[in-house]
Amino acid sequence: MYTFFALTPILAVFLLLVVFRMPARAAMPLAWCYTVLMGLLVWRIPYTVAAASTIEGLIVASTLLYIVFGAILMLNTLTVSGAVGVMRGAFSTITSDRRIQVIIVAWMFGSFIEGASGFGTPAAVAAPLLVVLGFPAAAAVLCALIVQSTPVSFGVVGTPVLLGIGAGLDHPAIHGLLGSPDRHAPAFTGYLGLISGHIGIIHALVGTFIPLIMVMMLTRHFGSRRSYRDGLAAAPFALFAGLVFTVPYAIIAVYIGPEFPSLLSALAGLPVLILAARKGFLLPRESWDFPPRDRWEESWAGADAHNNRAAGRSMSLAAAWSPYLVVALLLLLTRTWPLLKEFLSGALLTIQIENIFGTGISTAVQPLYLPGTMFLAAVCFALVVQKVELPAFRAAFRKSVSTVAGAAFALGFAVPMVRIFINSGLNLAGLDGMPMVLARGAADLAGGAWPLFSPLIGALGAFIAGSNTISNMMFSFFQHQVAAEIGVSPVLTVALQAVGGAAGNMICVHNVVAACATVSLLGAEGILIRRVLLPLAYYLIFAGLLGLGAAYLLPIAMR
Numbered sequence: 001m002y003t004f005f006a007l008t009p010i011l012a013v014f015l016l017l018v019v020f021r022m023p024a025r026a027a028m029p030l031a032w033c034y035t036v037l038m039g040l041l042v043w044r045i046p047y048t049v050a051a052a053s054t055i056e057g058l059i060v061a062s063t064l065l066y067i068v069f070g071a072i073l074m075l076n077t078l079t080v081s082g083a084v085g086v087m088r089g090a091f092s093t094i095t096s097d098r099r100i101q102v103i104i105v106a107w108m109f110g111s112f113i114e115g116a117s118g119f120g121t122p123a124a125v126a127a128p129l130l131v132v133l134g135f136p137a138a139a140a141v142l143c144a145l146i147v148q149s150t151p152v153s154f155g156v157v158g159t160p161v162l163l164g165i166g167a168g169l170d171h172p173a174i175h176g177l178l179g180s181p182d183r184h185a186p187a188f189t190g191y192l193g194l195i196s197g198h199i200g201i202i203h204a205l206v207g208t209f210i211p212l213i214m215v216m217m218l219t220r221h222f223g224s225r226r227s228y229r230d231g232l233a234a235a236p237f238a239l240f241a242g243l244v245f246t247v248p249y250a251i252i253a254v255y256i257g258p259e260f261p262s263l264l265s266a267l268a269g270l271p272v273l274i275l276a277a278r279k280g281f282l283l284p285r286e287s288w289d290f291p292p293r294d295r296w297e298e299s300w301a302g303a304d305a306h307n308n309r310a311a312g313r314s315m316s317l318a319a320a321w322s323p324y325l326v327v328a329l330l331l332l333l334t335r336t337w338p339l340l341k342e343f344l345s346g347a348l349l350t351i352q353i354e355n356i357f358g359t360g361i362s363t364a365v366q367p368l369y370l371p372g373t374m375f376l377a378a379v380c381f382a383l384v385v386q387k388v389e390l391p392a393f394r395a396a397f398r399k400s401v402s403t404v405a406g407a408a409f410a411l412g413f414a415v416p417m418v419r420i421f422i423n424s425g426l427n428l429a430g431l432d433g434m435p436m437v438l439a440r441g442a443a444d445l446a447g448g449a450w451p452l453f454s455p456l457i458g459a460l461g462a463f464i465a466g467s468n469t470i471s472n473m474m475f476s477f478f479q480h481q482v483a484a485e486i487g488v489s490p491v492l493t494v495a496l497q498a499v500g501g502a503a504g505n506m507i508c509v510h511n512v513v514a515a516c517a518t519v520s521l522l523g524a525e526g527i528l529i530r531r532v533l534l535p536l537a538y539y540l541i542f543a544g545l546l547g548l549g550a551a552y553l554l555p556i557a558m559r
Contacts, residue, residue: 003441005042006434009035009421010464013509017526018533024410024513024525032417039420044429052356053423056363057416059353061510063370064411068514069404070375071124074323075132075518076396077379081386084132086320091133095277097287098135099215099234103241104277105129106143107211108270111151111245115263116331121371123148123515125327136290136300137519139222141528144515145506146214146535150207150246151262152468152502153199157335158258160501161196164469165494168476191491193257198495200253200261203502206542207249208242213535221531222300224291236282244269263332299524319385323378330374344369361423407517410525414466414509421464422474435464435474443482450482451547454493455540458500459507466508471501488551496547503539506532 012034016027032054039045078084091101110126123144130140153160169191170183180187215238216231223230231238249265277283290296334340343349345366354362367373383393425433432440439457446453457479461471476494483493505511512525 002042002431002437005038006438006441009038009417009434010438010460013417017509018530021526023523024414024509025406025522027526028410028413028417028509032413032420035417035420038434039424039427042429043424043427043431043434045420045424045427046359048357049359049361049423049426050420052359052361053419054416055356056353056361056423057419058412059363059365060419061408061411061415063365063372064415064510064514065404065408066367066370066372067121067124067375068372068407068517069400070372070379071121071128071518072403073397073400074327074375074379074382075128076400077382077388077393078132078320078323078386080392080396081382081388082315083320083323083382083386086315086317087129088133090317090320094274095283095287096289097234097284098290099218099231099288100237100277100283101133102130102135102143102215102218103211103234103238104270104273105133106147107214107241108245108266108273110144110147111262112266112270112328113331114148114151114155115157115260115266116328116335121331122151123511124371124518125324127515128518129324131519134290136222136296137516137521138300138524138528139218139290140519141512141515141521141524142221142531143214143218145512145528145532146210146217148505148508148511149503149535149539150203150210150249151266152505153203153498154196154249154253154258154261154263155468157260157263158196160468160472160498161192161199161258164472164501165195165476165498166192168473169480169494171477174477174480195491195494195498196258196261197254198491199258199498200250202495202499202543202546203253204246204250205546206499206539208239208246209538210535211241212238213538214238217531217535219288222290223288224295230288233284233286234288237276237284240276240282241269241273244272263336299527315386322385323382326378326381327371327374330377331371334369334374341369359423359426361419361426403517403520406520406522407513410513410522411510414513418465418510422470435461436478439475439478443478448486448488449548450486451488451493451496451551452544454479454496454547455500455503455543458497458502459504459536459540461497462501462504463507463509466510468498468501468505471504472498475501492547492551496543499543500540503536503543506536506539 013031016022016030036050039050106126110122113122113125127140127144131137166183178187178191212235215234216228219230220226220228245265249261252261252264334344349368351365421434442453443450457475458471461474462468465471475497479493479497480490483490507529512528516522516525
C-alpha cells in the first residue's frame with residue numbers, strides 16, 4: 001500500500017504532463033499540492049518539513065533559472081550582434097545535412113559541456129545553438145534531451161560517481177566490507193574506480209546507438225515524410241560518431257577513473273567528426289533538411305522563432321564562435337583547476353541556508369561557481385568583441401527576462417515538489433522516505449531478476465530529483481544491499497543504478513522545462529517527454545538486459 005502511495009506523486013506528474021498534455025506551468029502546481037497532501041496525511045511529515053522543503057526547492061529553482069537566463073541572454077546577444085548569421089553560414093559549409101549537424105552539436109559538443117559542467121547546462125547550450133542553425137525549437141530540445149544520457153554519469157568531471165555513489169556508499173557496512181575507515185581511503189576509492197569501469201562499459205554498449213536513435217527521432221517527428229528511414233540513412237555516420245565517443249569513454253572509465261571519460265572523449269571526438277563531415281566520410285548520399293519554414297507545424301517553433309534571424313552584420317567566424325568557446329573554457333577551468341574550483345566553490349563565496357525552520361534541511365548556493373556566471377562572462381566578452389550596441393543589448397536583456405519569467409512559475413513548483421518527495425523520510429509515521437519505499441517495493445516484486453530493473457530505479461530517482469548525482473546518493477546503498485541479498489554482483493547493480501540515473505535525465509521535469517525556456521517553447525513539456533520515452537525505454541531495457549546477462553552468465557568477470 002505504501003509503495004503505491006509513494007508512486008502516486010510520480011504518476012500525477014506523468015498523467016498531468018504526458019496523458020492530459022497540460023503545460024508544466026499548470027501541471028506542476030497541482031503535482032506540488034498533491035505531494036504536500038500525501039506527505040502530510042500519509043507520511044505525516046510536520047508542516048515545518050513541508051515548508052522547509054518548499055523553501056529549499058525555491059532556492060534550487062532560482063539557481064536553475066540563473067543558468068537558463070545566462071544561456072538565453074547569450075543567445076539573444078549573439079542574435080543582435082550578427083554572430084548567429086555567421087555561425088549558420090559557417091556550419092552550412094561543413095554540411096547542410098541536418099542529421100549530421102545535430103550529431104556534431106548535440107551529441108559531441110553537448111557531451112563535452114556535460115563532462116565539464118552538467119546540471120542541465122548541455123541542453124541550455126545545445127538547444128539554442130541548434131535553433132541558431134535553423135532547427136525548429138521543438139526538434140532542438142528533443143535532440144538535446146536525448147543526449148542527456150550516455151555522458152551524464154561522468155558529467156561535471158565525475159560528480160555523479162565521486163559525490164553521488166561515493167556519498168551513497170559511505171556507510172559502515174560498506175567500509176567494513178572493504179576494510180576502509182572512510183570514503184577517502186584507497187580501498188574505497190578503488191571500489192569506486194571498479195564501479196566506474198562497469199558504468200563505462202555498459203554505457204558504451206548502449207550509448208553507441210544514441211546518435212542514430214536521435215536522428216531517427218528527428219526525421220520521424222520533424223521531416224516532410226515523418227519517416228524513421230530518413231534517419232536510418234545516416235546510420236554509418238551516426239554509428240561512427242557513437243564509437244568515436246564511446247570507445248575512448250569506456251577505456252578512460254576502466255583504466256583512469258570517473259573524472260574524464262565524457263570530457264576527454266568529446267574533446268577529442270569533436271574535431272574528428274568535423275573533419276569527417278568536411279571530407280564527406282560516411283555521409284548519406286542525399287542531404288536531409290526540414291520542410292520549408294512556412295510548412296512547419298505551430299508546435300515546432302518557439303514563441304519568438306521568427307526573431308532568431310541575425311542582424312545583417314559581418315564578423316569573422318572566430319569572433320562569432322568565441323563566446324561559446326569562452327563558456328567551454330571557463331567551465332573546463334572552473335571544474336578541473338583545483339585552486340580556482342576551491343576558491344569559487346569555497347565557504348567564502350558560498351551562501352549557506354542551514355537548518356530551515358529547525359528541520360535539519362539545509363542548502364547552499366555558490367553563485368560564482370554556477371554555469372550561469374560563465375554564460376554572463378561570455379556575454380560581457382561578446383559585447384566587447386562583437387561590438388554590440390547598447391540599445392540592442394537592452395532589447396536582448398528585456399527579451400531574456402521575459403522568457404525566464406515564463407519558466408519561473410513552473411520551476412517554482414516542480415523543484416519544491418521534488419524536495420518534499422525526497423525529504424519525506426523526516427516524518428512522524430516511522431516510515432522511510434517515499435523514494436526508498438518505492439525502491440523496496442520494486443525489489444520485492446523483481447526478486448532474482450533485480451538487475452533487469454536496477455536501471456529503472458536509477459531513472460526514477462533522476463526523474464524525481466532532477467539529478468543523476470542525487471539519484472545515486474539515494475539508491476546506491478540500497479542497490480548494493482539488494483544485490484548482496486540475491487547473490488549477484490553489487491558492483492554491477494550500483495553501476496546499473498548509475499546508468500539508469502543518467503538516462504533518467506532525458507525526462508527530468510526541470511531539465512525539460514529549462515531546455516524549453518531557452519528556446520521559448522514553454523507549454524510543450526508533456527509532448528516532449530512523451531517523445532523521449534522511446535529512447536529512454538531503449539536505454540533502460542538494453543542496460544537491464546546487459547546487467548541481467550552479466551549477473552548470471554559472467555558472474556566472475558562482473559564481481
